Amino acid sequence: AAGVIQSPRHLIKEKRETATLKCYPIPRHDTVYWYQQGPGQDPQFLISFYEKMQSDKGSIPDRFSAQQFSDYHSELNMSSLELGDSALYFCASSGPLGSTDTQYFGPGTRLTVL
């Protein structure tokens, strides 16, 4: 079965640079979630989108922004990168309201900020 696709899988950036992470949800899923997992930590919710509108916001820094496009893929834009932004970034997707709403995760993007 098709899964959530994330790109790139690995990304290395310098401090103060920008980064864009992409997420392609499971076909027919309309909700996308972003999570951040720092070294030795548990995943933390950042933001979610339902039908291209932001639906929930977690502990996402103001330097980060995200959007969901008409084809339901999502991009997480990160500016003025800091060393502390080095982490795994996971995207998850879920199906329409009224379905199980179970979130399925992608393999993640490992961001390293030098």
Place this chain on the structure above:
Amino acid sequence: DAKTTQPPSMDCAEGRAANLPCNHSTISGNEYVYWYRQIHSQGPQYIIHGLKNNETNEMASLIITEDRKSSTLILPHATLRDTAVYYCIVRVRSARQLTFGSGTQLTVLP
């Protein structure tokens, strides 16, 4: 969402059943119990979820106590590939986010 409590680590012999407990004493009536696992640095993997009845799928069984204040995830025949951090998450079905706690590091021993 209700808070969950899990033991930080557990060991299990390969081929034996792994029973992972979770306490969620403040769970409310409309909150589901979800289980995910994360194999080292991979994306969290959905395992199973339930509301009040016991559930079983191809991966595991979920036993929820009658008062719903605790649950147990059962992997019937653990393999080395089941070594992972297992997260028990309580969530209202309509909630848009998962709140991960510390989870249980399950190590399956040969």
